[in-house]
Amino acid sequence: MKVTLEVRPRRKPHLPIEAEKIVPRTFFEETDGLSVFRGNKELALEEIFSVAIEGEAASVDGVEITILGDSSRIKRVGEYMDGGRIHVMGDIGMHCGNFMSAGEIVIDGNADAWLGREMRGGTIRCHGSAGDFCAAGYRGEKRGMRGGTVEVFGDAGDFTAETLAGGTVIVHGNAGDLAGVDMKDGVLTIMGDTSMACANMSGGRAYVHGTVYDMIPTFRNIGRETVGGDVFTRFAGDIANRGKGTLFIRNYKYMD
Amino acid sequence: MKKCDVICPFCGCLCDDLEITVEDNRILGVDNGCTLANAKFMGKERLTSPIRRTDGGWEDINYDEAIRYTVDMLLDADRPLLYGWSGTHGEAQCIGVHMCELVGGIIDSTTSVCHGPSILAIQEVGHPGCTLGQVKNRADVVIYWGCNPLEAHPRHMSRYTTYADGYFLDNAFRDRTVVVVDVRETETARVADEFVRIKQGGDYAVLSALRAIVRGKGDMIPPSVAGVPRSQLERIVRMCKDAKFGAVFFGLGLTMTKGKYKNIRNAIELVDELSRHTKFTITPMRGHWNVYGSNEVFTWMTGYPYAIDFCRGIAFYNPGETSAIDILARKECDACMIIGSDPGAHFPRKCVEHLADIPTVVIDPVPTMTTAMANVQIPVAVSGIDAEGTAYRMDGVPFRVKKVIEPTLPSDTEVLGDMFARMKEAKGL
Ligand code: SF4
Numbered sequence: 001m002k003v004t005l006e007v008r009p010r011r012k013p014h015l016p017i018e019a020e021k022i023v024p025r026t027f028f029e030e031t032d033g034l035s036v037f038r039g040n041k042e043l044a045l046e047e048i049f050s051v052a053i054e055g056e057a058a059s060v061d062g063v064e065i066t067i068l069g070d071s072s073r074i075k076r077v078g079e080y081m082d083g084g085r086i087h088v089m090g091d092i093g094m095h096c097g098n099f100m101s102a103g104e105i106v107i108d109g110n111a112d113a114w115l116g117r118e119m120r121g122g123t124i125r126c127h128g129s130a131g132d133f134c135a136a137g138y139r140g141e142k143r144g145m146r147g148g149t150v151e152v153f154g155d156a157g158d159f160t161a162e163t164l165a166g167g168t169v170i171v172h173g174n175a176g177d178l179a180g181v182d183m184k185d186g187v188l189t190i191m192g193d194t195s196m197a198c199a200n201m202s203g204g205r206a207y208v209h210g211t212v213y214d215m216i217p218t219f220r221n222i223g224r225e226t227v228g229g230d231v232f233t234r235f236a237g238d239i240a241n242r243g244k245g246t247l248f249i250r251n252y253k254y255m256d
Numbered sequence: 257m258k259k260c261d262v263i264c265p266f267c268g269c270l271c272d273d274l275e276i277t278v279e280d281n282r283i284l285g286v287d288n289g290c291t292l293a294n295a296k297f298m299g300k301e302r303l304t305s306p307i308r309r310t311d312g313g314w315e316d317i318n319y320d321e322a323i324r325y326t327v328d329m330l331l332d333a334d335r336p337l338l339y340g341w342s343g344t345h346g347e348a349q350c351i352g353v354h355m356c357e358l359v360g361g362i363i364d365s366t367t368s369v370c371h372g373p374s375i376l377a378i379q380e381v382g383h384p385g386c387t388l389g390q391v392k393n394r395a396d397v398v399i400y401w402g403c404n405p406l407e408a409h410p411r412h413m414s415r416y417t418t419y420a421d422g423y424f425l426d427n428a429f430r431d432r433t434v435v436v437v438d439v440r441e442t443e444t445a446r447v448a449d450e451f452v453r454i455k456q457g458g459d460y461a462v463l464s465a466l467r468a469i470v471r472g473k474g475d476m477i478p479p480s481v482a483g484v485p486r487s488q489l490e491r492i493v494r495m496c497k498d499a500k501f502g503a504v505f506f507g508l509g510l511t512m513t514k515g516k517y518k519n520i521r522n523a524i525e526l527v528d529e530l531s532r533h534t535k536f537t538i539t540p541m542r543g544h545w546n547v548y549g550s551n552e553v554f555t556w557m558t559g560y561p562y563a564i565d566f567c568r569g570i571a572f573y574n575p576g577e578t579s580a581i582d583i584l585a586r587k588e589c590d591a592c593m594i595i596g597s598d599p600g601a602h603f604p605r606k607c608v609e610h611l612a613d614i615p616t617v618v619i620d621p622v623p624t625m626t627t628a629m630a631n632v633q634i635p636v637a638v639s640g641i642d643a644e645g646t647a648y649r650m651d652g653v654p655f656r657v658k659k660v661i662e663p664t665l666p667s668d669t670e671v672l673g674d675m676f677a678r679m680k681e682a683k684g685l
Contacts (some may be wrong), residue, residue: 012334012590014586014587014588015334015335015589015590016588018336018567018568037567037568038334038335038565039333039334039335039360039386039590040333040334040335040359040360040361040510040566040568040569041334043565073588094577113576113577114574114577132576133576138574138611139376139379139573139574139575140376140379140380142380158516160287177514177515178515178518181518182380182518196460196461196514196515199460199464199515199518199522200464200518200521200522200525203322214458214461216416216460216461216464217461217465217468217476217477217478217481218464218465218467218468218476218477220475220476227640238464239468239471239473239476240464240467240468240471240473240476240522240525241467241525242463242471246474252463254478254481255458255461255481255482255483256478256479256482256483
């Protein structure tokens with residue numbers, strides 16, 4: 001089944017649209033009477049998108065949703081996704097792929113904050129940049145993303161992979177402040193630079209191929225180590241937190 | 257006539273020992289207050305009638321028109337923002353939450369631009385706090401981190417720390433050690449026993465280093481952390497461990513710098529670590545006199561302390577998404593009611609521009625910088641001067657603020673109560 005959703009022009013284009021119904025399972029089970037919210041107004045899906053559906057699917061994995069047009073303010077697309085595919089041709093709003101457990105989301109543009117929040121499984125690939133709290137947790141939660149893969153080909157914002165507790169996060173560009181802060185498990189790879197990486201980490205592994213600025217002073221330097229042909233400095237920490245995490249860094253700079 | 261034991265409705269200290277001289281329903285003098293209190297009680301710039309913007313200026317309108325305009329504006333909006341709340345009393349805040357739920361809007365207080373990060377950290381790791389009375393009577397080590405009480409909370413040090421007598425301290429002034437941690441030498445730093453100057457953005461690293469030293473892992477700390485020599489960090493840890501009772505106070509210098517709420521989490525975890533050796537507590541220096549009250553009221557009514565989105569009929573909370581600055585900067589609301597706050601004076605330009613673009617109503621006794629963005633302003637009585645109600649001090653202790661003169665204008669509670677009644681009627685409730 002191919003579902004094409006094209007965002008219509010809106011009179012108040014900045015007001016976010018909450019669209020947690022845009023997930024393959026919804027279309028696999030029922031295509032009529034779907035609604036989204038613009039603030040406090042519940043609207044038919046067709047008021048916000050022109051909708052085209054072709055063919056049928058034998059399972060949720062047979063559903064592919066394509067989103068066209070300006071979807072930068074469309075929030076919660078792919079929330080609780082458990083199979084199938086979503087292809088966003090432009091930018092996507094906050095909370096894309098919240099809690100997803102299976103399937104694939106591909107974003108050709110940028111993703112706003114909380115991409116893949118508390119994700120359990122599946123894959124998200126963002127070909128642009130991601131906002132703050134990419135692959136992170138929710139306020140007050142002890143554990144954030146627990147499984148699956150988030151790959152960002154541009155940069156990621158502050159608090160990327162905060163409270164990471166499982167799965168793989170790869171940022172091909174730079175990440176903002178405190179990437180991997182409070183991480184507990186899983187693997188975080190940053191190909192560019194970041195700052196204050198993995199503060200307070202208690203488990204898991206992180207690789208920074210660029211430079212960590214404002215390096216946290218409570219990681220113990222274990223020595224040089226070659227990983228995949230690249231030479232890193234290996235750190236254990238965060239000692240301030242009885243940390244059992246491992247941090248591999250190409251270059252680092254303390255704020256001394 | 258002198259009115260005694262009056263509570264000052266200006267900052268989070270809520271000093272309750274002011275004496276106000278009143279003649280013919282006019283305030284003639286303020287004793288015991290600081291200069292901020294004097295300015296608040298003696299202020300004369302009050303509006304006497306609601307005003308509405310016209311093509312070329314302003315016109316006076318009556319309360320009925322002003323309230324009707326606000327009710328229609330909030331009911332028409334898809335995503336109204338109800339912001340402020342820290343400069344009003346708890347009873348008005350309660351009505352605000354009910355109104356927000358009814359219109360399906362977002363309610364946020366000034367918390368999101370001051371100690372919101374502190375609350376996010378507390379939600380992660382808890383709050384080892386205590387009352388200011390405990391600090392006054394017991395604390396022999398006091399740390400002020402990223403705050404400048406001598407200028408922002410002028411009587412904090414004289415009522416609760418440096419210059420206050422302590423029941424369990426023989427000579428409080430001599431026995432108390434005061435440490436100030438800041439990026440510049442403030443007035444407060446000049447009267448401290450020890451000043452720790454850190455580089456801008458280095459708070460998190462310094463807190464981590466202190467935690468490691470408390471845990472006996474100081475050997476791994478570099479010789480200098482964010483401009484602070486390791487020897488000074490070790491001296492401070494010794495001082496803290498030797499204390500009988502330590503109290504940390506922190507301000508926006510810690511919440512609103514690089515590291516944000518993780519700084520506060522780190523500070524709380526340092527206090528937690530120190531409490532394995534002695535008694536230590538931590539308290540945010542709340543600014544607006546009843547900002548703590550807004551968090552109390554919002555929490556017991558909605559489950560969340562600020563930045564609450566009722567658009568979907570249930571409470572959703574996610575600062576960074578549902579907080580006023582983010583909503584205004586992203587133009588994600590289409591009407592705004594502001595009460596007990598002056599975002600026009602403090603918010604980034606982008607936010608203020610959006611306020612000017614959408615229908616905005618200000619409820620405030622005096623013309624403020626936000627007035628310039630408003631379509632309508634409704635003047636009200638001032639809580640703690642000519643209106644009374646409940647407020648919470650920075651340590652979470654509730655007080656009843658009294659009025660010292662008789663009101664000539666309705667209170668926040670009366671104006672909001674009228675709005676809420678009309679909203680219910682419009683919704684057939
Ligand atoms: S310290 Fe604060 S509460 Fe006390 S008198 Fe001054 S402004 Fe008022």
